[in-house]
Amino acid sequence: MNRPLDLYDIQGNICKGYGRFGFPKARYFFLEFHDYAGGRNFLQQLIPLITTAEPWTGRKQPDQSDKPAATTNIAFTYHGLCALGLPRRSLDGFPQEFKMGMKPRAAILGDNGPSSPQHWDPVWQGDTVHAWVSINGQTQETVEQRFADIEALMQSVQGSVSIRPGHKGPDGKMLPYQDASAVFENGKATPKEHFGFVDGIGNPYFEGCGNDPERLPGRGKLNRDGKWEPLATGEFILGHIDEAKEYPLAPEPHLLARNGTFMVYRKLHENVKTFNDYVDNMAKDFDGSRELLMAKFSGRWPDNGAPLVLAPDDKAKAELDQKMAELQKKAAEGDACAIGQLKALEEQWINFTYNDDKHGAKCPIGAHIRRTNTRGSLETEKGAFDRPGALVDRRRLMRRGLPYGGHDELTNDDSEQGIIFMCISASIERQFEFVQQQWVNYSNDFHLGNDRDVLIGANNGKLTDKHIVQVNPKEGKAPFFCTHMPRMVETRGGDYFFIPSITALDMIAQGIIDPT
Known part of the structure; x- marks a missing residue:
């Protein structure tokens, strides 16, 4: 029996698909750190705004909190962790695909022709995307307010942190952020994307995720008797046992990795x-x-x-x-x-x-x-493996993200619309890259x-x-x-990110990561 997860130490977007919880609006923006001290100071101020995976009930309870009007989460590229001054030994412990980033992996991912990195939005040109920040809101107004709050924090560190511009928006405009939204019909949010398909059905269910057990059937791993069990926690969160009964590859020290994970971010334009x-x-x-x-x-x-x-x-x-x-x-x-x-x-x-x-x-x-x-x-061949799904259990992806664009009266190939695809897994190579390739x-x-x-x-x-x-x-x-x-x-762009736990985020902000 696995010990319960500390949901208060895990960032909320790992365990919660915010769209399903009533957050149809989102804004994603990317930061560049210009010096260690200012970047860490900014993180210390941002931590109180970070949304954890703690349960929401909609009303105040002694051990539970209300659902917020807006959520905030943060993740870092390898270059971002370097810019924050993590020790070399810790940096060297990250998986190779994360250290390389998405652009050098283009051949593996099929990002060729019109999808080649040279055609990506300007924000992705170079290696100065250091952090991803996401805001999900119950309304566009709550997203705007939280964005203004974070901008104020950035101003307080006097140019040590800046927002990377260069997201292609409607009418060819370049924006400092990437807005996303559920597709609305008759004033109501729908689960559809711009090709017209209902999307986002059936994310994996893993041990300790905090979701309703009734959501397990069809979302976990399939046994011979036709019943479903939760997938191992370590398939999605570092520092925990995975389906191979091993700990996923992770950097040192242990607290830097534990309760964190990796995220793939891709802007996918729909023709x-x-x-x-x-x-x-x-x-x-x-x-x-x-x-x-x-x-x-x-x-x-x-x-x-x-x-x-x-x-x-x-x-x-x-x-x-x-x-x-x-x-x-x-x-x-x-x-x-x-x-x-x-x-x-x-x-x-x-x-x-x-x-x-x-x-x-x-x-x-x-x-x-x-x-x-x-x-x-x-x-x-029936009975070839311990479980019928043995070949897929270690390839599962926790999908996140929302559609973007599609506001033009006439939607065509040249207008801006698509999906902000994000997926969470303990191994980018074994899970996302394998499935993609x-x-x-x-x-x-x-x-x-x-x-x-x-x-x-x-x-x-x-x-x-x-x-x-x-x-x-x-x-x-x-x-x-x-x-x-x-x-x-x-x-149209993307990269690989590390989502630290609240503990690890605090350690990074204080500059006390010690791999020895």
Whole structure:
């Protein structure tokens, strides 16, 4: 039995996806430290504003706090830790990919062509992004107020810390920050992104994360009996045992790493016109609706995120929608049986496998969600491993972030819209980089050759840039080939960051990191 995590020592964005907690607005900005003393002084003043992973109840309790109007978190690049004067021995203990940063890893990540680092926003040119600061707010006004508070702290250290400008915004304007926001419809925040898909479904559940245990099924690791267990804490937080029963690679001293983790930040521009034109063109010859073809790209239906294994075609989706509507109506009237049935049905949005879809007739083998979380489908021989998901349990990613842009009346490829993709993991190389290189931009594990992910793969519009929509071999139909796939998403910047614990952040601010 693992000891409970100290959620008051862990930064809140590690355990909480703020969007789900009612924070639809965000601002991300990046700092440069110009001298040790001023940078550390700034951090000491910022620490009281840092949001921890402590539980929120919405009302004051003796051991719990109210949900804040805005959250604040901070993380550092390797160059930022150098600029704050961490000892060489501590710096040398960080993993190599973190020390290199994202730009030198471009070939691994598929950041080529229009995604090459030379095309990234100006803020990412050079090595002077030292820290990432995030503000998530319940409203835009609360974000603006917290940003003003942090600007005041920066002014108090007399030029020792500055905000790095150079984020491309609407109409080609360059901004000193990157704003992000949930996509709103009829004045309400939605979980959608700019291609029209419901996004952010099913983040991992790990030991001690503080989330409701009812959220576990489908989010943890799958056992032979079909039940789910929490993933090991060390898959996402340093200083704790991981799925290999080991401690993740981390720097010295122990307190610098413990309860911290690594974060990947990527600004991903969505070519909305290219996407819509390609779907329209392919749908002309596809045996099914446009929405079904989109679902065959993603693995989920765009309107509500229902997985294809639950509703694999238009008829099944219509039946599912009708069943959901009936249960929702009865549940609203207080029917206890309907409430239970509705809850059980909604759980299948997350709690599913591909055991009955080995050939991809329901959800294509190369679909986005099947690539990034294989749910045990890579076990080609039953019983080959201790658990069916053994090959994916150490590749899981804790996704964070929000959409950005999309405010133009006419959204096209040239307008500014996309996703601020952030993911948290104890190993950037073993988790994010492996998934990006081997499962998003390569398909050997899926026996699909060089096929790339339809939505986020580094496709170039060639004949060989394809996606196969498989069919049931017993039906005698031919699979549907989507060829000449264009690049739907382009990288516009990013880097690798270390998110320290509150203890470590205080040690950095005081300059008392001692690796001996």
